[in-house]
Amino acid sequence: MARSVLIAALSLWAVGSTHAADVVPCASARGVERRAAASLFYKDLATRLGKPLTCKAEMDGRRTTITYAFRQGARLIAIIDPTAELTEQRIEGLEMDRAKAVALLKRSERDSYRPRGCGIEWSKPDEESGEVVYRGDTCNCQARLTIKSKTVVALVLRSAC
16 A cells, blocks of 8 residues: 555656756646645635735755745645655645644545545544644654644645655
8 A cells, every 4th residue: 555655646746856956936846736736735725815826846856845825824835755755735824723624634635645545543643742643554644733822823744655
C-alpha cells in the first residue's frame, strides 16, 4: 500500500526540476498548481473566501512549493518533493472550530490518498504544545492541527515515504 500511495501522490504532483530557489508564476509549476487547485483544502478556502488573490510558485531543485493567498490572510501552501518523497498541504491564517477542521482533514486524507486514505488513526491523536497530531501507518502520513486559544489556526496533511 505504501508504494501505491507514493506512486499516486507523485503522479498527481510531479514537476520537473529547475534552478535552486526560483520564484516563478504558478503556471510554470502547472502539475503542482493543478493538483493544489483540485484539493479539498483549496475548495474549502475558495468556498469561504472566494478565488485566491495571488499564487506564487517556488522551485528549489525538485522541490516545488505553491502558495495561494486568500482574503483575510488565509493561505494554502502545497509542497511536493519527489527526492524526499514528500507531499504536504497546509492551510494557515484561517480560524476554524476543531470539529470542522478534523472533518476537513479526514475528507482530504481520503481524497489525497485514494481510495482509503493513508491509514491515519483518528481516534488516538498525540497532543504536543499547541498541536494535535494524527499519525498514519503508511509513508509517515500525518494530519496536524495548530491550536491557539482553543481555535484551529493551521491544518496540515503530509506524507513522506
